[in-house]
Amino acid sequence: MRLIADLIRGQRVSRALGLLKYQPQAGAAILQKVLLSAVANWQQKNEDERIEDADLYVKTIFVDGGPMLKRLRPAPQGRGHRIRKRSNHITIVIDSAAAPVLSDSEATTQTSENE
Numbered sequence: 001m002r003l004i005a006d007l008i009r010g011q012r013v014s015r016a017l018g019l020l021k022y023q024p025q026a027g028a029a030i031l032q033k034v035l036l037s038a039v040a041n042w043q044q045k046n047e048d049e050r051i052e053d054a055d056l057y058v059k060t061i062f063v064d065g066g067p068m069l070k071r072l073r074p075a076p077q078g079r080g081h082r083i084r085k086r087s088n089h090i091t092i093v094i095d096s097a098a099a100p101v102l103s104d105s106e107a108t109t110q111t112s113e114n115e
Contacts, residue, residue, distance in 0.1 A: 001027040001088055005061045013039060013056040013094060031090065038092045046096075053098060060093040 004027050008016035013035065020032040035058070043051060066087035072080040 001031065001063045001090070004028050004031055005063050005090070008035075008058055009061050011058055012097075013058065016058055034090050034092055035094075038094050042094055049096070055097040056094050057097050058092060059095040060091070062091050064089045064091070 004020070004023060004025055007023070008019055008031070011019070016035060017032060020028045020035065039051070039056065042054075042056065046054070066089045068087065069085040071083040071085065073083050075081045
């Protein structure tokens with residue numbers, strides 16, 4: 001999962017979705033769902049902005065270890081081999097690459113501070 005996360009880190013959301021769609025790894029489909037969920041959350045928080053104008057990109061992505069299921073598989077001569085079924089926690093932060101639009105009062109305040 002971390003290899004796929006490294007692949008899309010810093011990419012535009014549309015490019016990242018395209019990359020994930022054609023990756024053969026099983027984790028790519030899961031990561032694609034999480035990325036779409038992050039985009040939906042961004043839309044929920046920024047209802048006044050259009051997603052096409054926002055120019056979203058993957059700002060941060062990391063994969064941490066999650067709980068592990070431990071099972072035993074029968075082995076020869078009465079032994080048992082441990083099977084570890086791993087899971088993980090995925091965190092994705094997306095941000096808009098477009099510069100925020102300032103109102104007239106904020107723009108005049110910033111220019112007067114710079115002078």
